[in-house]
Amino acid sequence: MHEQLINPLSQEEIDAIEAEAAHLPERRSAAIEALRIVQEKRGWVSDESLAAIARQLDMSPDALDAIATFYNLIFRKPVGRHVIMVCDSVSCYILGCDRVKRALEARLGIGAGETTADGRFTLLPIVCLGACDRAPALMIGDRLYGNVNADDLGEVLDGHE
Amino acid sequence: MSDAADIRPLTARIDAAGGFVDLESYERAGGYQALRQAVTGMSPKEVQETVKQANLRGRGGAGFPTGVKWSFVPMAAEGEAEGVKYAICNADEMEPGTFKDRYLLENDPHLLVEGLLLAAYAIQASQAYVFLRGEYHLAARRLLEAMQQARSRNYAGANVLGSGYSVEIGLHRSGGRYICGEETALLNALEGRRAQPRARPPFPPASGAWGRPSVVNNVETLCNVPAILRNGADWYLRLGRGEDAGTKMFGVSGRVRAPGLWELPMGTPIREILEDHAGGMLDGYRFRGLLPGGASTDFLVDEHLDLPMDYAAIAKAGSRLGTGTMIVMDDSVCPVDLSRNLQHFFAQESCGFCTPCREGLPWLERVLADIEEGRGEDGDLELLDQNARFIGVPGNTFCVHATGAIEPLASALKYFREDFEAHIRERRCPYGEGR
Ligand SMILES: Cc1cc2nc3c(=O)[nH]c(=O)nc-3n(C[C@H](O)[C@H](O)[C@H](O)COP(=O)(O)O)c2cc1C
Ligand code: SF4
Ligand code: FES
Numbered sequence: 001m002h003e004q005l006i007n008p009l010s011q012e013e014i015d016a017i018e019a020e021a022a023h024l025p026e027r028r029s030a031a032i033e034a035l036r037i038v039q040e041k042r043g044w045v046s047d048e049s050l051a052a053i054a055r056q057l058d059m060s061p062d063a064l065d066a067i068a069t070f071y072n073l074i075f076r077k078p079v080g081r082h083v084i085m086v087c088d089s090v091s092c093y094i095l096g097c098d099r100v101k102r103a104l105e106a107r108l109g110i111g112a113g114e115t116t117a118d119g120r121f122t123l124l125p126i127v128c129l130g131a132c133d134r135a136p137a138l139m140i141g142d143r144l145y146g147n148v149n150a151d152d153l154g155e156v157l158d159g160h161e
Numbered sequence: 162m163s164d165a166a167d168i169r170p171l172t173a174r175i176d177a178a179g180g181f182v183d184l185e186s187y188e189r190a191g192g193y194q195a196l197r198q199a200v201t202g203m204s205p206k207e208v209q210e211t212v213k214q215a216n217l218r219g220r221g222g223a224g225f226p227t228g229v230k231w232s233f234v235p236m237a238a239e240g241e242a243e244g245v246k247y248a249i250c251n252a253d254e255m256e257p258g259t260f261k262d263r264y265l266l267e268n269d270p271h272l273l274v275e276g277l278l279l280a281a282y283a284i285q286a287s288q289a290y291v292f293l294r295g296e297y298h299l300a301a302r303r304l305l306e307a308m309q310q311a312r313s314r315n316y317a318g319a320n321v322l323g324s325g326y327s328v329e330i331g332l333h334r335s336g337g338r339y340i341c342g343e344e345t346a347l348l349n350a351l352e353g354r355r356a357q358p359r360a361r362p363p364f365p366p367a368s369g370a371w372g373r374p375s376v377v378n379n380v381e382t383l384c385n386v387p388a389i390l391r392n393g394a395d396w397y398l399r400l401g402r403g404e405d406a407g408t409k410m411f412g413v414s415g416r417v418r419a420p421g422l423w424e425l426p427m428g429t430p431i432r433e434i435l436e437d438h439a440g441g442m443l444d445g446y447r448f449r450g451l452l453p454g455g456a457s458t459d460f461l462v463d464e465h466l467d468l469p470m471d472y473a474a475i476a477k478a479g480s481r482l483g484t485g486t487m488i489v490m491d492d493s494v495c496p497v498d499l500s501r502n503l504q505h506f507f508a509q510e511s512c513g514f515c516t517p518c519r520e521g522l523p524w525l526e527r528v529l530a531d532i533e534e535g536r537g538e539d540g541d542l543e544l545l546d547q548n549a550r551f552i553g554v555p556g557n558t559f560c561v562h563a564t565g566a567i568e569p570l571a572s573a574l575k576y577f578r579e580d581f582e583a584h585i586r587e588r589r590c591p592y593g594e595g596r
Contacts, residue, residue: 023331025245025371029353032336036295070355071336073295085296089257090456091414091488093502127339127506128257128456129296132414132486133421142298 008052013038017056028059031067035074044075072126080115080122082160085139088125091132099150100136101125107153120161166190168400169408170388171381172424175268181303184310187271193316195390196275199282200324203390205236208283212386214394216406220261221251221342221379222454222483224472227386233366234284234374247375248281248328249351250291250383252300253335253342257456257506258488261410262380264422266293266300269384270307274330276383278317279390281328284366284376289317289330292347295337304332339510343560344377346512357512358560381410403428403469411470413439415489416446422486428469434487435466446491450576454483456503457565459572460490479572495592496577497584500570501529507566518563521552525570537585546574 009017016037021030034053039045045053045068047061054064068074075083086101101112104123108116115122131137134146138156145156165173174182174190187193199208213228237243250273254262266273273291281289291304308330311317317330333351335341341350345359348370369375385407389397398406405427411434412422418440425434431453435441442448450460453470459480461468468474475482490499508522528545531537551557553567574581583591 023329024353026352029351029371031353032350033333033353035336036334067336067353067355071338073335073337088502089506090452090499090502091258093499094415094488094490094494126296127255127510128259130254130260130263130294132258132260132488133412135414135420139296 008048009038009056010041013041014056017053021057027057028063030057031059031064032071032074035064035068035071039075043081044078046078050076078115080119082120082140083122083124085124085126085129087127087129087131087135087137089128089132091128092136095135096150097136100138100148100153103150103153107157121157166388167392167396168426169424170392170400171265171269171272171384171408171410174272178268180268182269182271184271184307184314187269191391192271192387193275193314195387196278196282196316197322199279199390200321200326205283205285208279208390211394212283212389215389215397216394217382217385217389217397218405218472219379220381220385220409220484222256222457222481224482227378227382230366230376230378231280231283233364234376235367236285243285243287245288245371245373246284246286247370247373248277248284248286248289249347249370249375249377250277250280250289250380251342251344251347251377252291252293252297252380253347254294254297254380255339255342255510256484257503258414258452259412259455259484259486260414261412261422261484261486263297263300264410265380265384266297267303270300270303271311272384272387273304273380274307274311275316276386277378278311278321278328278330279386280376280378280383281330282321282326284374285326286328286376289328290333290351290370291331292333292335292341292351295335301332301334308332338512339506340512340560340562343562346560347377348375355512357514358562360559401427401471403471404473405471409470409485411438412486413489414486415451416443416491416493417441417489418443428471428474430467430469431461431487432466434470435489439489442489442491446493449490449492449494449496451490452483452488452569453480454485454487456488456506457481457568458483459568460576462576481568493592495533495590496573496580497529497533498590498592500573501526501533503569504529504566507562511562515559515563517552518558518566521548522563522566525549525552525566532581532584533590535584535588535590537581537588539585541585542574542578542581545570549574 017034020033021027051061054061209231217227218224319327340346341356346356350356365375450462504526511518513519
């Protein structure tokens with residue numbers, strides 16, 4: 001986290017944000033992309049990152065924060081190395097997502113919205129992942145898992161160190 | 162191949178390839194011929210007219226005729242230059258129970274790219290965007306690659322195939338929020354703002370992204386366009402089994418033997434989809450009802466199973482075809498708790514702009530939780546009925562998010578009344594706790 005205080009945005013991040021802004025009618029229209037770009041490497045968007053992105057896009061930090069907090073996939077708090085998103089929408093509900101959620105909470109020792117002490121996992125609920133024919137479904141990072149078995153979570157958790 | 166493609170224009174290529182269709186396979190199967198034919202041999206108005214004749218209706222949930230929507234876009238007079246316009250694909254797919262656009266995007270990204278470029282040509286858009294759900298990572302990679310290939314083959318970019326028409330194509334990945342799928346909220350999200358719906362009029366074809374004329378179409382809608390132009394409107398009209406034209410991606414989730422997704426003629430009866438394709442109910446479970454087209458559609462029950470999946474037939478039964486992906490509720494599921502789950506979703510995803518939706522939906526969720534947990538009182542159901550009726554009237558809220566939230570609840574109160582009453586009478590959930 002300290003590194004961000006000294007060096008809010010890397011040149012690579014600035015270049016990526018500029019590339020997005022270049023083909024949009026207004027610079028500020030790149031706000032969501034810019035937040036994603038910064039979050040990709042850092043895992044979340046700190047106040048320092050937010051202020052730096054706002055400067056880059058010629059907008060106020062408050063205006064950018066109003067946007068950042070509106071969207072579910074922009075994290076304004078630190079998260080673990082792997083974010084587990086468990087679908088709690090209707091098809092997964094029918095097929096037992098509550099059991100999956102409870103099993104994950106028990107195994108990781110955290111509740112929804114929390115991060116394990118070792119910083120390995122953050123557990124979040126998510127709406128329908130578009131994998132309802134494979135319910136219950138969850139995502140870890142970029143990866144989608146379907147037909148998740150609440151009694152055998154090792155299969156999905158292993159390999160995410 | 163051509164036979165299958167004649168009856169299943171959306172998925173025949175995917176089946177032949179056994180999954181992902183790359184550029185070579187797509188072109189070998191006639192891909193981008195419709196685009197070539199359109200930009201070199203048809204006027205934009207002719208493209209609009211063909212799609213109108215084919216009676217293609219929006220597959221994003223509302224069923225608005227696509228060609229008609231395109232015809233609302235102002236076109237430059239003969240000899241005058243077109244201004245900036247946008248053709249936008251709605252690939253937000255967040256309606257619970259819906260998993261059709263993901264399949265098309267991941268497996269045949271060029272089909273969507275060609276469909277979007279055709280829509281762009283039809284309205285003479287200078288820029289095309291795909292607005293993609295943020296969680297769809299594989300689809301994002303495949304779309305970016307397909308867009309790059311389309312540029313390098315000059316299907317997009319300056320002077321497309323030597324026609325004089327130029328269009329840029331790009332991807333916007335959503336920050337994640339259900340309301341982004343509502344087309345005017347989507348425009349705000351695309352502009353990098355909070356995704357709040359906009360007042361209408363003006364409608365997007367008059368004033369859309371950055372105040373310029375824009376059309377927004379669903380993924381599946383656009384995927385139908387290339388084959389319509391190649392095979393003609395009459396062919397498309399004949400594909401449907403009932404009143405509506407073409408095929409539709411139908412899906413089934415819930416406790417059926419073979420949950421999945423199939424491209425079938427419009428008008429295929431519900432029972433046929435449930436039994437022949439989804440394999441019927443799992444052993445030991447009985448059918449209670451289904452949401453025919455995603456979470457924001459009204460329940461249908463036994464008496465409706467012989468209806469064709471047609472816009473009019475499903476509307477007549479009091480529901481909506483919606484996204485065509487059905488959610489089956491079996492007899493082990495408590496209708497009250499399922500309703501609570503649905504209202505939780507709608508309450509959480511309200512954008513917060515207007516009071517009946519922002520305050521009303523969480524209230525509904527709380528009352529349902531009370532009933533589910535044995536704290537229901539006499540009179541609660543009448544109160545639910547009343548408030549649902551008020552919140553559900555389209556004019557009472559700024560957009561139809563709240564209306565959609567009420568559809569599954571009002572119909573559950575009607576068809577599963579006895580379950581709600583039993584909860585209040587017995588002061589507990591008869592289905593037991595803890596799923
Ligand atoms: C709350 C809400 C969410 C919506 N989500 C989507 C969506 O994810 N995808 C979609 O195509 N249409 C969605 N729609 C419908 C769009 O507003 C719009 O009607 C549609 O994209 C138009 O495309 P079509 O005519 O091709 O169906 C949603 C509507 C509402 C009210
Ligand atoms: S109905 Fe709900 S989602 Fe739509 S504008 Fe009002 S608060 Fe927002
Ligand atoms: S409801 Fe869970 S993936 Fe669709």
